[in-house]
Amino acid sequence: MKKRGKKGKKMGRLACCEKSEVKKGAWTPEEDKLLVDYITKNGHGTWRSFPKLAGLRRCGKSCRLRWTNYLRPDIKRGAFSFEEEQTIFQLHSVLGNKWATVASRLPGRTDNEIKNYWNSHLRKRIPNQSTDLQASSASKSADTKSNSLPTAHMVELESARVEANAKLSMDPINLSPPKDLPNCDYFLRAWNSAAGESFQKSKDFNSVIKVESDSVVTMQADPTFTVCSTGASADQRCKIEPEEATNSGSYSPDSYNVGKSSDITLDLLLDFPNDGEYLQYLKGDSDDDSSYT
DNA sequence: AAAGGCGTCAACCGCGGTTCC
DNA sequence: GGGAACCGCGGTTGACGCCTT
Structure with missing residues (x-):
């Protein structure tokens, strides 16, 4: 599956990239274009080597995230439908914060998008905060309402x-x-x-x-x-x-x-x-x- | 009009799991 | 069998825009 690079010399986890050489923060349209163009022509290969090959001064991880959460052609942008919200509620009630699994049931939506949407829109609609059992530690102090x-x-x-x-x-x-x-x-x-x-x-x-x-x-x-x-x-x-x-x-x-x-x-x-x-x-x-x- | 508070969301970070050598 | 390389996931951060005072 994955190609091996040169054998590492250091013990422990290596930094995913040279922090001093990579750009961080918001992506520019130019960077997006470089990323999309390269993947369209060649695929992403191993993400670690991707930035160099694509001519980007970004961490491979950052490239992967940008692609999977934003630039992928099958991403569905825009507001969530009621049906999608229902799906998220239902799955979250059983799975908790397994955003990737939830996302797998919502074509075109990413785990990051669903996670953000849950945290900013949906969580507050739950009558009883304890429904968010997976994140119960964070919501222990939340008020319990009478219609729980x-x-x-x-x-x-x-x-x-x-x-x-x-x-x-x-x-x-x-x-x-x-x-x-x-x-x-x-x-x-x-x-x-x-x-x-x-x-x-x-x-x-x-x-x-x-x-x-x-x-x-x-x-x-x-x-x-x-x-x-x-x-x-x-x-x-x-x-x-x-x-x-x-x-x-x-x-x-x-x-x-x-x-x-x-x-x-x-x-x-x-x-x-x-x-x-x-x-x-x-x-x-x-x-x-x-x-x- | 300005300042502060709040909400949203893209992006980052660190860890765990998997695969390969 | 153990370590390295890599990917994916979930939690968190920070920038930005809107709202309220």
């Missing part, structure tokens, strides 16, 4: 987040369920979280699937999507034919295998109905924003 989500739900959300985190960081080879844990367990927790509850209550969902009380969702090796009661035996399960799962639009039968369970968890969370109670506060504050495209 129930504590039990917050605990569940955090639990689901941790589990999703763990799954996302897993080696794909280990995605098969742990022996002592049902393969759907972490998924179930997301389902049973406040977010999942909102999803379960949705009219759209219930029109497609008959959800039993205390329902949870599980997955099987076969390409069907199954809803079952907690602790239900196999014969209590009700199967959904793939073509019936039209609610999501994103659930292709192929996605229901265990190896993609993390994606399915995210898909489920992303599939909240727009009128779900869980995200009502999102709409509430967006009126004065008027930034949607």
